Every structure is written in structure tokens, then in C-alpha cells.
Amino acid sequence: MLHQIDALHAFAGLFVGFLVGMTGVGGGALMTPVLVLLFGVSPQTAVGTDLLYAAITKITGSAVHGWRDTVEWPIVRRLALGSVPAAILTIALLSMIGKPSPNTEHVTLFGLACLLAVTSLTVIFRGWLTRLTANLDPLRPPLKATIGTIALGAVIGVAVSLTSVGAGAIGVTVLLLLYPRLPLVRIVGSDIAHAVPLALVAGFGHWLIGDVDGVLLTNLLIGSIPGVIAGSLLSTHAPEKILRPLLATVLAVSSWQLFEKVAATPHTAATPAPAPVHKPKQ
Secondary structure, eight states: OGGGOOHHHHHHHHHHHHHHHHHSOOHHHHHHHIIIIISOOOHHHHHHHHHHHHHHHHHHHHHHHHHTTOOOHHHHHHHHHHHHHHHHHHHHHHHHHOSOOHHHHHHHHHHHHHHHHHHHHHHHHHHHHHHHHTTSOOOSSHHHHHHHHHHHHHHHHHHHHHHSOSTTHHHHHHHHHHOTTSOHHHHHHHHHHHHHHHHHHHHHHHHHHTOOOHHHHHHHHHHHHHHHHHHHHTGGGOOHHHHHHHHHHHHHHHHHHHHHHHHHSOOOOOOOOOOOOOOOOO
16 A cells, blocks of 8 residues: 555645635645646546545544534535535436546536636635625525525535535635624634535545546545644634635636646537448449
8 A cells, every 4th residue: 555655646635635624715626626737637537536535634624623613503504405415416417427528528627617717716805705794784584594505505516516616615605695794714614514415425426436546535635634634723823815815826727727728628529420432333
């Protein structure tokens, strides 16, 4: 087993795990493009492996947030009520489609690039959004917030199952609008806790399909577990004025690189079989 340990993969896991614990962003949004762009992993394998990586990493992160009492468990349950069934249906659809083709990889890369661009914007404007929502009143009746949270979970479930991106920045941003009086640290803690069942379900589904690299997953976890513990413990002391612009820049560059990869990847289309050639009789 020792000869299969890859220091670069472990360091990537450490870096991303630290960001996951500190900001609630980073699991799919950073690791999947790193695997695709830097390590040359196929999009489907990157998504499947990253989902199980994110699940195990965020189990550690959510344990730390739970220990520090920064998790709103009713919100976690509402999100999971929408996300888990949506993830199961999405994985079932992927299984029916069968073995990934160049066309499905093309769609995966394009969806990943789009979600990374959106995530970059949410990271940049989260501070402004936090100040804006501080002046908002909670949704009345509370049932509106409950329904909105379940619907948000369903959207995240589909997005995460297809691209491994969505549970972090997008989830946190919408939760700020749904629960404006809740402190950001509790929003982040709840989002990380919700990502655990979602990533486990979606990751296990990808494993059944055959989209998970076990050796790669092990190497990523070697670094990510200590990284997410450190990040979660330091989350209340994060230098946001430095960290958020840097994180947004990394996400934007990753999105741009993926768009370029999509443009450079030939999009194959079904071509009709050539018509038979009839030779004249001699």
C-alpha cells in the first residue's frame, strides 16, 4: 500500500480540506477541477471520487462544527429531505444512460465550468450579501423558509450528483437569504453537516456505476482529514479580506480553464452510416 501513496494527491487533499473546514467552500468546487486539470483524471471519475472524498472529509468537519455547537440540525434535515431523493433519482438516470461517452463528458465539463463561475461570484459577493440579509426580516410564515430549504436541497442534490459542485458556496448563499438572522458560522456549519449524507449517497451511487478510483481517494483523504480539522478550528478567525478574493480568483481561473477545455474537446455527434456502393456488373 505504501508504494501507492502519492504526495501530490495527499497535498491537494490537505489544501482543499483546509478550505472546506474554514469556509464551507472547496470540496467539489476546488478538488474536481484540480483532478481534471492538473492530474488528468476523467470528469466522471473525478466527480465520483471527489464525492466520497468530500463525504469523509466533511464527516470530520461537521464533527468539529457539532462539537462547537455551530450546526442548525433542523436546517440540515430540511436540506437532506430535498437533496437525498434528488441525488438518488439523478444517479439512477446516470446508470440508465450507461458508460460515459465523449458527449456526456463534454456536458459534465460544461456544467462544472458554469457552476464554478457562479460559485466564484457568490464567494466575491458573500460579504455584501451578508450585510444585506442582516436587515431582512425572517420569512413569514416560517413554512416558506421550510419549503424553500427543501427545494434548495433538491437543486443541490441534482447539481452535486452531476458535477460534485453546489453544496458549498451556492448552498450557503441561498441559506443566508432564507435565514437572514442566523450567524454565518452556523450557516456554514449546517451546510457542511448537510453535505455528509448527500455526498455519501451520491458518491456511493457513482461507486456502483464504477466512477470511483479507490487509490486516488485514499491519497486525497490522507491529507484532507487533518486539513479539515485545522480549517474548522480556525473558521472563526479566518482572514476573510484575504481569503475570499483569493478563493474567488482560484475558482474563476478554474472555470475559465474548464471552459477552454470544453471548447478544445471535440463534441462528437452521431454520423449516419455511409451508403453502400454498388459496383456495376462486368
